[in-house]
Amino acid sequence: MTIDLRHVDTWLFDLDNTLYPAETGFMRQVEARMTEFVIRVTGLARPEAYALQKKYLAEHGLTLGGLIAHHGVDPADFHAMFHDLSLDALAHDPELVAGLERLPGRRLIFTNADAIHAERVMAHLGLSHLFDEVFHIHSFGFAPKPSAEGFERMVAEHGVDPAATAFFEDSERNLAPAAGLGMTTVLVGAHAPGSAAPFVHHKTEKLAPFLASASLKETAR
Incomplete structure (x- = not known):
């Protein structure tokens, strides 16, 4: 079946587990660091800290939201713990680069991570030059996806x-x-x-083949 995206001229992408496969296991590193942070802030044992981490994720859209609301955590301190994560699990994907390159119009990142994390990951994947802007957690005032407020701010800021x-x-x-x-x-x-x-219009296991096969506007940049 043809994937008809000829009406699209703005391409909005999540970052983690979207622009690289979840199977890399990279986000397990992120989750483990997060648990360590919760332990440090709360003094809880690991099982209880992990449970609280997931509770805040469910209630606030991200663990950081709960840590800010209930523990007065500085977002900069929270995000700093991810800035030295090894990126070795992430590999450059020429097929994904080619798929992104053929998209006409603007390409934007919309992520609940911070700017430094986004820049590190995109640079390692060789994707930085393909995106016009990164709309990160600081950009939308810690109103994370799936908050409607975060989406509204992104839409307004980038027209x-x-x-x-x-x-x-x-x-x-x-x-x-x-x-x-x-x-x-x-x-x-x-x-x-x-x-x-019902709100999922298209589904794909792998991003690159989906982008390669989609029907696009005639005019490409």
Whole structure:
């Protein structure tokens, strides 16, 4: 079946587990560091700290939201712990580069991570030159995806027309507000084919082949 994206001229991408496969295991490093941080802040044993970490994620959209609200954590201190993570698990993907290069219009990153993490990962993957802007957690005032407020700030700051925007994400719940605004949504990852959510318009296990096969506007930049 042809993937018709000829109406799209703004390409919005999540970063982690979207522009590289979740199977790399990179995010396990992030999660482990996060647990260590919760232990340090709360003094809880590891199992309880991990449970609290997941509770804050569910309630606030990200663990940091709960740590700010309940423990007065400085976001800069929280994000700093990820800035020396090894990126060795992440590999350059020429097929993904080619797929991104053929997309007409703007390409933007929309991530719950901070700017330094986003820049490190994109540079390591060889993708930095392909994106116009990074809309990161500091950009939208710690109103993380799937918060409608974060989406509204991103749309306003970058003059995004939702009807002409495709949003690519590995997290199903983060696609709901995008679809509500009128964006075309694409769920990415091995779990994607199993999604039955009505707000998921396209599903793909692998991003690069999806981009390579999509029908696009005639005029490319």
